[in-house]
Amino acid sequence: MIRIVIVDDHAVVRSGLNTLLHGKHEMVVVGEAADGDEAIRKAEELKPDVVLMDLSMPHGKDGLSATTIIKKALPDTSVLILTMHDDEEYLFRAIHSGASGYVLKSAPHEELLTAIQSVAAGDAYLYPTATKRLMGEYLERIKRGENAGSYESLSEREKEILGWTAKGYSNKEIAESLFISVKTVETHKSHLMEKLGLKSRPELVKYAMKRGLLNFD
Template sequence: MTVRILLADDEALVRAGLRMILEAEPGLEVVGEAADGVDALTMCRELRPDVALVDIRMPKLDGIQAARRITADAGNRTAVVMLTTFDADEHVVEALRAGATGFLLKSMPREQLVAAVRTAVSGDSLLAPTLLRRLLDDFVGRADARPRPAPGIDQLTPREEEVLRLVARGLSNAEIAAGLVLGEGTVKTHVARVLAKLGVRDRVQAVVVAYESGLVRPGRP
């Protein structure tokens, strides 16, 4: 399967560098480039890429607004991954609420970039990198003093709630399976049921719900 990728960044050199790295890898294809958020939104609707790497700060329409509109399209299953220059971007929680699957630093090593793109397509966790874990703990804790009721949380079985807590810690399906002594296929089924009950697109959105509802507390295991 070829992973189709859209690059959205207002700097042509950044897009060229990302294209060079990604297209050197088997099974990855850059199908379009956008220099602003409006073009990114239009190209996502027309090209339906598997992954969109979107700069968080762009002209005309910023990356957060673009992510919100891309993920609001029920027929578009594009995974939106935000690109940032800073390792403590203050907009991380807003971007995750907007539907972004995760964050990547523009300065990250090429092998991590490639692995992250493949992970975004697989639906597995983009929460493992230190950056995203730290940002979730720091910013979600400050952004929400009171837990918000979340539809679907009370519908989770004890096992599904346990799996969600582990997903929120950044564990992959394989790591959860090993920790709970379950088959990886069983874990995938539990995760799928959690997503369905919470009404979210992916596991990152499930983690945001877990934090906002108070099921998981920032800074606590």
């Protein structure tokens, strides 16, 4: 049986999913949670095969933060994001948080069942238009001259400065924090921008976000 924990702040949604999933295709709902903190506790207690995770929950940790913690504690548990957010930013953040799949709440029931089966088997699942977006992003990176190993080509100092810059720190603030000169920060920043094929700060922030370098807690 595929053992599932449902996480959503709306009781009616949890109830509907429980009714839909319980007993379907060898699936069983073993627990429910109303926020990220409860989801972490339930996951650690029940060790399910799949956590069906909402993203936006007003109390406690959000779905992304909970996903990151659950994956660190339970690497064999797959997290499937079920959300209303058809948004590129949420999609990439979910992937970098460790989620194995991403499905919209507007999806047909059969698609959700297929997604659960896929992530339970160790595969990834993205709804069709999300796959198209990922491919588009990949092709755009190729056009910019950015390859899969670009981040690894950065020096440790360049990686540090990338993270600080993306979080909004000025060159002066970065220099003071790292005990280096402002000119050295500017040089490192210039080199990392060139290596990554980036031309502006917004591009740098977007790149850092997709690499999971920002803390969104």
